[in-house]
Amino acid sequence: MALLEISGLTRNFGGLRAVSNLSFTVAAGEILGLIGPNGSGKTTIFNLITGFLSPTMGDIRLDNENIVGLKPYAVTRRGIARTFQIVKPFPHLTVRENAALAALVRLGDRAQADAEAVRALKQVGLADKLDIPASDLTLSDQKRMEIARALATGPKLLLLDEPLGGLNPREMEDACGLIEHIHATGITVILVEHVMKAIMRISHRVVVIRQGEKIAEGPPAQVVSDPAVISAYFGKRVA
Known part of the structure; x- marks a missing residue:
């Protein structure tokens, strides 16, 4: 069952479209990895989900309740x-x-x-x-x-924005263990992270965005071998 449903989510900043017609779901009990190059819109998506920003278009539903327009404290109180x-x-x-x-x-x-x-x-x-x-x-x-x-x-849904940033390898390993422990208590997790080793280890499923658009979705091993994902990170010549 979907805990979070995002449908047609779009956010414009003047003439810049930071998130474009984005749709995905997060199942209760899942760890979803949300990845993409720097500037691809990941933190903007978190800001939209949590009420720090309002979408230009689209719906965000938590337990089938549309939470678009709620203040951040109200979103927090809903979990x-x-x-x-x-x-x-x-x-x-x-x-x-x-x-x-x-x-x-x-x-x-x-x-x-x-x-x-x-x-x-x-x-x-x-x-x-x-x-x-x-x-x-x-x-x-x-x-x-x-x-x-x-x-x-x-919370029933925890959004983690680069929790491994700036940590050494031992600290990263400990942080991964902590995230897995939190998930084991019944909390659903969306993880934004650039450390692909952690994404591969922790995530059940991965959504990849580039310039605010979803370009791939699926199990981690499948997604990281997708030519579109390789191109997004390393360029078309490598892909």
């Missing part, structure tokens, strides 16, 4: 959470307080939000860093905190 490509912690707040602020979007009670924040931080491996300033975290731990903030909102 979609996201991380950002560039982590933006509240540096002078503690790790616990950063996650608790996110939990308050769903929970009106501060004590409940604090408890949910602790649960999410333990899930991502930051149980021993609850009360240190977020500015003291390494990049790897900041990315984990970013994921914990998203988890603290209680």
